[in-house]
Amino acid sequence: MKEQFLDIPVSPPDQAFGLIAEFEADPHPNKVSLIAGAYRDGNGDPWVLPCVKQAKARLARDQNHEYLNIAGFPSFIKAAQDLTFGAGMASKLEDSLVTLQTVSGTGANHMAALFLERNMRPKRVFIPSPSWINHKSIWNLVGVSTLDYPYYAQRTKEVDIDAMVGFLESESEAGDVIILQACAHNPTGVDLSRVQWAQVVELVQRKKLFVVFDSAYQGFASGNADEDAWAVRYSVQQLLLTEGSDHPGLFVAQSFSKNFGLYGERVGAVHLVTPPHVSTQGARSQLVGLARAEYSNPPRFGASIVEMVLSDEELRAQWQRDLQTMSSRINKMRQELAKQLESTGTRGDWSHVESQIGMFSYTGLDREMVERLKEEFHIYLLPSGRASICGLNDSNIEYVVQAISQVVSTADD
Secondary structure (H helix, E strand, C coil): CCCCCCCCCCCCCCHHHHHHHHHHHCCCCCCEECCCCCCECCCCCECCCHHHHHHHHHHCCCCCCCCCCCCCCHHHHHHHHHHHHCHHHHHHCHHHEEEEEEEHHHHHHHHHHHHHHHHCCCCEEEEEECCCHHHHHHHHHCCCEEEEEECEECCCCEECHHHHHHHHHHHCCCCCEEEEECCCCCCCCCCCCHHHHHHHHHHHHHHCCEEEEEECCCCCCCCCHHHHCHHHHHHHHHHHCCCCCCCCCEEEEEECHHHHCCHHHCEEEEEEECCCCCCHHHHHHHHHHHHHHHCCCCCCHHHHHHHHHHHCHHHHHHHHHHHHHHHHHHHHHHHHHHHHHHHCCCCCCCHHHHHCCCCEEECCCCHHHHHHHHHHHCEECCCCCEEEHHHCCCCCHHHHHHHHHHHHHCCCC
């Protein structure tokens, strides 16, 4: 009998997690990791938010380990809706909004992709170039063709809005899906301006594209949750709450990993906003059925923490201070990196490092430079030149600047 499964190909290892493993195995005393999208404090250590510590202490008194229902905590769901849309808009959307607690933002993106593939049968999904690597993996997994649209201009180190709009005008069709990142774009750190958002939303409305917002950094980017939710709220208002609108709807994939520091707890939510003619009861039943088959019930503990913090006035105020702590430290490191690169005479213009927002910087370093940083200086970042600013602190930034300066100055023109 012929043996089975002998032709299964070996998948390539995940790029980021493969590099993290290399870093952890590196014995060099001055090694620096600028890889992972996880906040680190000024000592380079993981940081448990004070609001999370307080919530955990309260939960320890009466926490149980029973199953949640398939959709998740009702009180968590309400808090997640209010955080995403604002309490006023969430109330207006009550009859057209379906929310499920998910296995973090990745799970939320996957649930949105599964639902749309089953119910809308889109021919294509448009993904920004560049984008979070998992966007393509998720949509390839559900069998929908992916197409890159221009987003970042390497020359100007800004959003290439003309190329983006022009490409979508000529290539997209009604019923196509488009991925938009709500704030703190991963990997570039470059966001659309409000004027540019208006251009994109007008195009989406006119061409009837189905939006999936990826909201992984709300509050973490600017330190203000409402500020970071502007693009989502503006889009919902224009696409679905404007009188006479016939837009097909949108999804928001929400993560609490970054803004609560709950990376390993896998806390997320997926929000579906439907137009008036679509049955929210039917949509909810479909999403619940998909969740049941995927993982049955979402995790309890992390969601309990988020729900407690967002619903308690004292803890929520502390969370706002924690967001400011994280965002301000990252901004300080951005400013210091740009300042030191310029003061050492490092070739090139480094002002973009300071003007970018959020966890990451698209440094402009090419693959050869990145490889040299790893091999010669034990400084690790992705081959694209994306650096996690969280990995910088007062004790290692001078070493990183000197390494970058040397690599850039001796690079081939």
